[in-house]
Amino acid sequence: xxxxxxxxxxxxxxxxxxxxxxxxxxxxxxxxxxxxxxxxxxxxxxxxxxxxxxxxxxxxxxxxxxxxxxxxxxxxxxxxxxxxxxxxxxxxxxxxxxxxxxxxxxxxxxxxxxxxxxxxxxxxxxxxxxxxxxxxxxxxxxxxxxxxxxxxxxxxxxxxxxxxxxxxxxxxxxxxxxxxxxxxxxxxxxxxxxxxxxxxxxxxxxxxxxxxxxxxxxxxxxxxxxxxxxxxxxxxxxxxxxxxxxxxxxxxxxxxxxxxxxxxxxxxxxxxxxxxxxxxxxxxxxxxxxxxxxxxxxxxxxxxxxxxxxxxxxxxxxxxxxxxxxxxxxxxxxxxxxxxxxxxxxxxxxxxxxxxxxxxxxxxxxxxxxxxxxxxxxxxxxxxxxxxxxxxxxxxxxxxxxxx
Numbered sequence: 001x002x003x004x005x006x007x008x009x010x011x012x013x014x015x016x017x018x019x020x021x022x023x024x025x026x027x028x029x030x031x032x033x034x035x036x037x038x039x040x041x042x043x044x045x046x047x048x049x050x051x052x053x054x055x056x057x058x059x060x061x062x063x064x065x066x067x068x069x070x071x072x073x074x075x076x077x078x079x080x081x082x083x084x085x086x087x088x089x090x091x092x093x094x095x096x097x098x099x100x101x102x103x104x105x106x107x108x109x110x111x112x113x114x115x116x117x118x119x120x121x122x123x124x125x126x127x128x129x130x131x132x133x134x135x136x137x138x139x140x141x142x143x144x145x146x147x148x149x150x151x152x153x154x155x156x157x158x159x160x161x162x163x164x165x166x167x168x169x170x171x172x173x174x175x176x177x178x179x180x181x182x183x184x185x186x187x188x189x190x191x192x193x194x195x196x197x198x199x200x201x202x203x204x205x206x207x208x209x210x211x212x213x214x215x216x217x218x219x220x221x222x223x224x225x226x227x228x229x230x231x232x233x234x235x236x237x238x239x240x241x242x243x244x245x246x247x248x249x250x251x252x253x254x255x256x257x258x259x260x261x262x263x264x265x266x267x268x269x270x271x272x273x274x275x276x277x278x279x280x281x282x283x284x285x286x287x288x289x290x291x292x293x294x295x296x297x298x299x300x301x302x303x304x305x306x307x308x309x310x311x312x313x314x315x316x317x318x319x320x321x322x323x324x325x326x327x328x329x330x331x332x333x334x335x336x337x338x339x340x341x342x343x344x345x346x347x348x349x350x351x352x353x354x355x356x357x358x359x360x361x362x363x364x365x366x367x368x369x370x371x372x373x374x375x376x377x378x379x380x381x382x383x384x385x386x387x388x389x390x391x392x393x394x395x396x397x398x399x400x401x402x403x404x
Contacts, residue, residue, distance in 0.1 A: 303381025
């Protein structure tokens with residue numbers, strides 16, 4: 001078989017199959033079936049491993065499972081690494097060619113060949129690494145016919161196709177997981193997820209960003225103080241703060257208790273509360289259940305300390321307020337009445353009252369007291385980690401309880 005040549009339209013359609021397949025109920029079934037049609041005679045399956053244990057396949061494109069039961073790998077590659085050691089340094093998206101990866105004697109004496117591949121007429125294979133977490137991971141595998149002429153005809157063309165598709169397979173897998181986690185979290189909280197006032201960002205134990213609620217996405221879009229690095233890790237503007245954040249996540253993982261962190265921004269400081277987060281995995285794909293069922297996730301809630309000035313950017317991001325409206329909220333939260341706000345801003349009291357009414361509509365309240373209650377939720381993050389949690393700005397409460 002000659003090296004495959006695709007028109008732009010054909011390549012686009014094939015890449016589309018990758019993304020569609022990542023979101024299927026039986027993940028990767030469509031892609032595996034497509035590859036088998038393109039390369040008659042190959043096997044096609046998605047399979048997992050846990051250390052040196054080969055797990056039963058998640059799905060295959062044939063009628064008979066190729067690897068129906070777990071077994072221990074008893075192979076080492078040509079530099080003496082076990083399977084567990086080799087896959088840890090194999091990057092996601094890498095296409096492994098077993099005929100170049102393992103000495104032939106190792107392959108022919110391995111149980112995966114003698115018990116599974118040989119009886120079904122396969123010998124060498126190609127494997128696209130989809131994901132890895134700890135000692136666990138997943139591959140898309142394509143066993144090749146044992147007939148040397150057929151193998152020679154299929155091997156290189158299939159390798160070229162998998163190389164073209166590999167970055168899309170990894171990206172599609174990550175997208176499918178992020179959306180699935182967000183969907184499950186939303187279902188678990190019956191609509192509460194995006195309705196949480198406090199911005200929330202969720203990471204894994206290494207600090208890799210997974211998803212966020214609406215307010216969290218707004219803050220992330222501002223890039224102050226959060227950004228997502230090229231490797232997917234959540235980071236803060238200050239490198240020392242990033243190191244502290246990872247330390248706090250590790251501490252929360254170890255002790256299973258909430259921890260806090262104060263970070264500076266271009267506006268005023270924010271307080272972060274890091275808490276364990278664990279949505280149900282019952283509706284996850286087989287691969288994600290395998291990779292993430294024991295994986296800890298952590299919610300980072302963003303708020304403020306009672307000791308710091310109000311962060312107007314936080315108000316803008318959470319309630320979609322304009323900069324001027326956020327300044328009015330800041331004035332109300334710090335105890336100013338309408339007259340004082342009008343004088344400080346150079347606007348008439350009537351204009352300020354109209355803007356307060358607009359704020360009510362955006363925040364979803366109908367009175368100053370309700371507004372204050374809604375806004376002071378940001379301060380709850382700070383009070384969890386300060387010595388005087390009762391310092392809840394009584395002057396502001398008094399001011400907002402008075403008629404204007």
